[in-house]
Each structure stands twice: as structure tokens, then as C-alpha cells.
Amino acid sequence: MSRFRVFFLLLLGLLLAGPGYAQQQPATPTPKAEPTKPRKLSRKERKELARRAALDAASRQRVNLSEKDRELSESFFVDGVRFLLLEDYNKALERLLKAYALNPTNAAINYKIAETNLLSGNLRDATNFALAAVKLDPQNAYYYLLLAQVYSSQKQYEEAIQTYTTLIKVVPNSGPYLFNLADLYMAQGKLNEALATFEQAEQKFGPLDEVSFKKQQIYLKQNNLDKALQEGEALITANPDEVRYVLAQAQMYATNNRLPDAIRVAEQALKQDPDNPRAHMILADVYRQQKNSQESERQLKLAFESPSLDIDNKVRILVDFIKQLPNPDLNQTAQELAAITTRVHPKEAKAFSIAGDIQTVSGNRSAARSNYLKAIRLDNSRYQIWQQVVLIDAELSQVDSLLLHTNQALELFPNQAPLWFYNGVGYQLNKQPTKAVKSLEYGRKLATDNPELLAQFDTQLGDTYHELKDYPKSDAAYEAALTFDANNAQALNNYSYYLSLRGEKLERAKEMAGKLVKQNPENDTYLDTYGWVLYRLKDYTGARQQLEKALKTTTDATVVEHYGDVLFRLGEVDKALAEWQRAKKLGGASSLIDRKIKDKKLYE
Structure with missing residues (x-):
């Protein structure tokens, strides 16, 4: 050889040497051996x-x-x-x-x-x-x-x-390949053949838990609930210490609207495992179906108290709550569940993130931001959470926080245009227009594929360049914003008002302000702008009409002072003086208000 x-x-x-494998053909079991299904090979x-x-x-x-x-x-x-x-x-x-x-x-x-x-x-x-x-x-x-x-x-x-x-x-x-055959029958929807094959396997190997579960699936597909429940009861009897079989049976009762039985079996599971979250979840769902909201909430909270109900399951449940919020009947429960989640999972960023989402939808902005910031401390890699923090800063007009958080976020996400936008807004509100322009212009380059966001940048740049007295760039930015959206309210209002202050392009200003008032006939800010544009065009009667409409809903010192100026131009000096005095008392009038009152004369 x-x-x-x-x-x-x-x-x-x-x-060929070595130990055998479960998939090798098994020896015939002796009558005394405990029948078990051969182990499936990897x-x-x-x-x-x-x-x-x-x-x-x-x-x-x-x-x-x-x-x-x-x-x-x-x-x-x-x-x-x-x-x-x-x-x-x-x-x-x-x-x-x-x-x-x-x-x-x-x-x-x-x-x-x-x-x-x-x-x-x-x-x-x-x-x-x-x-x-x-x-x-x-x-x-x-x-x-x-x-x-x-x-x-x-x-x-x-x-x-x-x-x-x-x-x-x-x-x-x-014989072990009977299980393969039965699974193939199930996949093809040949339920009777699958059932017969499983029963043949059970005759050969004895009762098997996995087979019982699959037979249950077949019975349920055949709408044979009684048979499916019988299989479940047999599993529980054969495995009295296996709480998972009890829970599966309770879930089957609940799914098929056998609510009293579901409660009975779920409580049986709790006797075996008092803190089992799944049993509490089943009970919470059953009591909800029975319109017993108080007991349903109690069971749900007990489930949430368990660390063994993982964070992802809790988040999914809380997301379902968010879809129903704001709702006076659910707000409190949702927030309490979120609080339990953060307490039980103090190292999970998603626990604080979902709590922030619930508080945002419920209108509790400060608490929401606090939870978002805790989530960021645990995991700062999620841009969406930073975005929520920045939005809340802007909504609350907390400029220092807005600048702090946008600068922190931009270190991690320098290519996110919205962060540059809010960073620029923060600098503008903080009376730092040069830094504002720098951030806004940089962010604008990143937003070229988002026309809507680009228009927001242009509108804000119009405001900021006006503060820097760079009027050509300011006008160009406003025009660019209006090219995308001719009804951009901020651009129409601010552009027309600033033109009126400068006394330039007044017909263009009148066109924009008039359009805005037509679309928003009760907005006192827009009425004031339109009135002031008319004033600059020497249409004092028209200006008076617009300002008197505005004063029905506002006591803003600027509007009151404008009204006084119009009255003075119309020859009603005493009434004008009274309005100037009222504007001074309100606070926030122009730097010329004292001279107007002292000299009873109009200064511009």
C-alpha cells in the first residue's frame, strides 16, 4: 500500500474517532428511559x-x-x-x-x-x-x-x-427527522399533516415541550382554542415548576378574551414568582380590557419596578403612551412610569431620553431638558437628544444655556447645520452679531440641500446683518428667504419694518407689510409694522387705523409711542402727549421719549 x-x-x-453527536442515528431507547427529543446540532x-x-x-x-x-x-x-x-x-x-x-x-x-x-x-x-x-x-x-x-x-x-x-x-x-418534516409541513400551511407528524414523533420519543408549543400554534391557526388550551394545561401539569408555561397559558387566555381565566392563571404565576414582570404585564392588559384603569396602572407600575423587564420593553410601552399624549387621563401615569424607569435603570441613557420625550409632549419643558441632559451624560453620541436640548433652550429663551449646549454639541456634530443655526441665534440674542454672522454663514453652507432650512438661515442673516448696519447684505438675505417662501412671516415683517426705519424702498415695504396683515389681520406686531410703514409714507390716517387695531390686543410701549407720533402728525398734540407719557410709563419706549414729552414735540 x-x-x-x-x-x-x-x-x-x-x-471518524471521537464522541457521537445527537444527530447520529439514535439507539432504540429502553422502556425505562425518560423519552427526550434528540439535541439539535449546531x-x-x-x-x-x-x-x-x-x-x-x-x-x-x-x-x-x-x-x-x-x-x-x-x-x-x-x-x-x-x-x-x-x-x-x-x-x-x-x-x-x-x-x-x-x-x-x-x-x-x-x-x-x-x-x-x-x-x-x-x-x-x-x-x-x-x-x-x-x-x-x-x-x-x-x-x-x-x-x-x-x-x-x-x-x-x-x-x-x-x-x-x-x-x-x-x-x-x-425518527428525529420527523421534526424536520413537521416543520416543513407547518411552513407550507399543511397543518393537519404537521399535526399528524408531530403526534407520530411523540409516539416515538414521548411528550416533548417544544412539540406541545408547536401543536398549540397549529390548533390556534385552526381556531381550535380548546385543544390549544389543553396542550397548555398539559405542559403546566408536566412541568409544575416552570412558570414560563403558566405565563404562556395566561397570555393565551388573555389574547382570546378569556379574561377571568387569564387573571386566574397569571395570579398562579405570581404565586410561583411574586415579582415576575410578565405576569404583571398580562394582568395590566386584562384589567385595561375590563376598563379597570386603576388596577391596570397598578400592575403596570409593578412590572416597571422589576429590573428583569428590560429597558427596551419599557421604552416600547412608553412610546405607546407618547402616541396618546397629551391626554389629561394619561399624563400623570406616563410620567410616573418614566420616573420608575429612570430610577430602576439609572445607567441607561434611553431611560432618561424617553422620560424627556414624555415630559416634552406633556409640556414640562424644564424637566424634559433635565432628563435629556442626564441621557447625554450617559451617552453623548445621539444627535437627536442634543437637538431636543437646544430646541428647549431656544423655546425658553435661555440664551446662556443655548450657547453652552450648541457649542458643546458642535464639538461632536460639526456638520449639523441646525446646531449652527441655533448657535447663531444664541449669539444674536446675546448681542454678539459678529459671532452670530460667522455661525450662520458657516451653517448656511451645510444646508444647501435643505431649502427650508436655508430660508431660515437667510431670514436670520437678514436680521443680523441689519444689526451690523450692513444693509445690502441684510436686504439680499431677506430677498433670498422670500424667493423660497414668499409668505415667510418673519422675513416679511422684519424686512419691511427695517426698510421703514431706514426710509428706503417704502413701496416694497408697504407691499410686504400689507400682504402680511392681510394674512394675519389680528396680529398686533404685524399691524404695528404696517402702520409704521404707512407713517413713513405720510399716510397718517391709514397708519392711525392700523395702530388702533394693534392697540386692541397689545400695550407694548413701542406701539403706543408710534400711535402718539401718528396723532402728533395729525395735529392732535394733547392726545399724542398722553400716549407718549403712557409709553414711558409702560417701559421700553425709544430713547427720544423724554424729549418728546418735555418739549411736546415730535423727534425722529
Whole structure:
């Protein structure tokens, strides 16, 4: 015998040595043994076992080969298997086909060629070679399994079912494959066949928990609730210490509107495991269906108190609450659940984030920001949370916080245009227009693919350039904003008002202010702007009408002072003086108000 032949047989002996696997054909159990379902192998274990079987089969030749051809065929085969395990399918197929050319009636070679073709996506050749392998060695279970897999990959489920059926019938000790067959029947919706196959497996191996669960699924799909519940009760009886079976039964009762039974079984679960969150969740849902909101909330809070109800489940429940908020009947409960979540999961950023979301929707902005900042301290990588903090800063007009948080966020997210926008707004509100322009212009470059945001930048730049007295840039920015949205209220109001102060383009200012008032006839700010534009055009009667409308809803000192100026132009000096005095008393009038009152004269 050649040295290669000795080496090959030694290698084969080593590969076939060692402990058995659960997927190998089991010995017939003795009557006293506890029936159990064979353990399912991992993918790695199945591949290793199949490799051993293939090598074993390859050592048995069906045709008379010369010693040289035998060695050459075995060499190609071993090389092919090695490349297959390395997932180099082209080289594997090349070697295996050379082995096949020398020995085409070898079942193991056909099997490995079929497997390689399956893995590389050539299903037609995989089918042909798998069929050949089964024909050449009809007692090898692995060949049937591969053939069934090839058929399933092509959605030829009837052929796959027939392959499993033949395997179980022809190959001794193939009972474990009843489970594969039953699962295939279930996947095809052949529920009666699946049920019969599971029952056949139970006759062979005894009651199995997994089979009971699958039979329950079948009964439920068949709308046979009683049978499904019977399976559940049998599971509980057979496993009295397994609370998961009790919970599954309670859930089934609840899902099928058998609410008193659901409560009974869920409470049974709590006797076994008093802090079980799932039992409390089932009870919370049942009591909700029974319109017992107080008890439902109590059970829900008990579930939330449990650390074993993971944070993701709690977040999902709180998200459902958010969809129903704001709601006076739910606000308090949602906030209490959020508070429990942050207390039970103090190191989870998402706990504080969802609490912030609930408080935001409920209108508690300060508390929301506090929770968002706690979330950021635990995990500062989520831009959406920073965005929420910045928005709240802006809504609360807390300029110092706005600048602090936008600057911190921009260190992490320098390419986020909205952060630059609010950073610029913060500097503008803080009377730092030069820094504001710098931030706004930089952010504007990042917003070129977002026309709406770009228009917001342009509007804000219009305001900021006006403060810097760079009027050409201010006007250009406003015009750009209005090109995108001709009804941009901030741009229409501020642009027309600033033009009136400068006494420039007054007809354009009148057009914009008039359009805005037409769209918002009761807005006192817009009425004041329109009135002042008319004043600058010397239409004092028109200005008076607009300002008197504005004064119905505002006591703003600027509007009152403007009204006094109009009255003075109309020759009503005493009334004008009274309005100036009122404006001074209100606070916030112009720096000229004292001279106007003292001299009873208009200064502009």
C-alpha cells in the first residue's frame, strides 16, 4: 500500500474517532428511559459530521480503479473538501469534479459536488448530483437531508417533503427527522399533516415541550382554542415548576378574551414568582380590557419596578403612551412610569431620553431638558437628544444655556447645520452679531440641500446683518428667504419694518407689510409694522387705523409711542402727549421719549 493510502486511512480514522453527536442515528431507547427529543446540532457540528461521513464514504469505491487512479481520486476529493471548508467554492468544485471524472459512481463525491453547487448558488447541478448521491447510497441520511435542502432552496416544497418522507421510511433510526418534516409541513400551511407528524414523533420519543408549543400554534391557526388550551394545561401539569408555561397559558387566555381565566392563571404565576414582570404585564392588559384603569396602572407600575423587564420593553410601552399624549387621563401615569424607569435603570441613557420625550409632549419643558441632559451624560453620541436640548433652550429663551449646549454639541456634530443655526441665534440674542454672522454663514453652507432650512438661515442673516448696519447684505438675505417662501412671516415683517426705519424702498415695504396683515389681520406686531410703514409714507390716517387695531390686543410701549407720533402728525398734540407719557410709563419706549414729552414735540 502506498504511503498516501496509509496516510489517508489514518486521517480517516482520526476524523471518524471521537464522541457521537445527537444527530447520529439514535439507539432504540429502553422502556425505562425518560423519552427526550434528540439535541439539535449546531451548523458547525452538522458540517463536521457530514465531512466525516463523506470521507468515510469516499474510502469505499464502487468501481475497480487502479491503485494510481484510486490515490489520485482520493487526493482530489480531500483537496476539494478542504477548499469547501475554506469556502473557496471554485477551487473546491474544480478538485471534486476531477475526483468525479475518475470515479463517477462514488456517492460521497456526488454529495460533495452537490453541496458545493448549493453553496455557490448553482441549484440545478446541486439537484442532479444530490439525486445521484441518494441513488448511489440510499441508506445515507445526510444525502437525503442535502437533497431536501436543495429542493427547499428552490421552493420545491413538495419534493422536499417527499425526500424527508423517503428518508424516514428507508433509513433506519431516522425518527428525529420527523421534526424536520413537521416543520416543513407547518411552513407550507399543511397543518393537519404537521399535526399528524408531530403526534407520530411523540409516539416515538414521548411528550416533548417544544412539540406541545408547536401543536398549540397549529390548533390556534385552526381556531381550535380548546385543544390549544389543553396542550397548555398539559405542559403546566408536566412541568409544575416552570412558570414560563403558566405565563404562556395566561397570555393565551388573555389574547382570546378569556379574561377571568387569564387573571386566574397569571395570579398562579405570581404565586410561583411574586415579582415576575410578565405576569404583571398580562394582568395590566386584562384589567385595561375590563376598563379597570386603576388596577391596570397598578400592575403596570409593578412590572416597571422589576429590573428583569428590560429597558427596551419599557421604552416600547412608553412610546405607546407618547402616541396618546397629551391626554389629561394619561399624563400623570406616563410620567410616573418614566420616573420608575429612570430610577430602576439609572445607567441607561434611553431611560432618561424617553422620560424627556414624555415630559416634552406633556409640556414640562424644564424637566424634559433635565432628563435629556442626564441621557447625554450617559451617552453623548445621539444627535437627536442634543437637538431636543437646544430646541428647549431656544423655546425658553435661555440664551446662556443655548450657547453652552450648541457649542458643546458642535464639538461632536460639526456638520449639523441646525446646531449652527441655533448657535447663531444664541449669539444674536446675546448681542454678539459678529459671532452670530460667522455661525450662520458657516451653517448656511451645510444646508444647501435643505431649502427650508436655508430660508431660515437667510431670514436670520437678514436680521443680523441689519444689526451690523450692513444693509445690502441684510436686504439680499431677506430677498433670498422670500424667493423660497414668499409668505415667510418673519422675513416679511422684519424686512419691511427695517426698510421703514431706514426710509428706503417704502413701496416694497408697504407691499410686504400689507400682504402680511392681510394674512394675519389680528396680529398686533404685524399691524404695528404696517402702520409704521404707512407713517413713513405720510399716510397718517391709514397708519392711525392700523395702530388702533394693534392697540386692541397689545400695550407694548413701542406701539403706543408710534400711535402718539401718528396723532402728533395729525395735529392732535394733547392726545399724542398722553400716549407718549403712557409709553414711558409702560417701559421700553425709544430713547427720544423724554424729549418728546418735555418739549411736546415730535423727534425722529
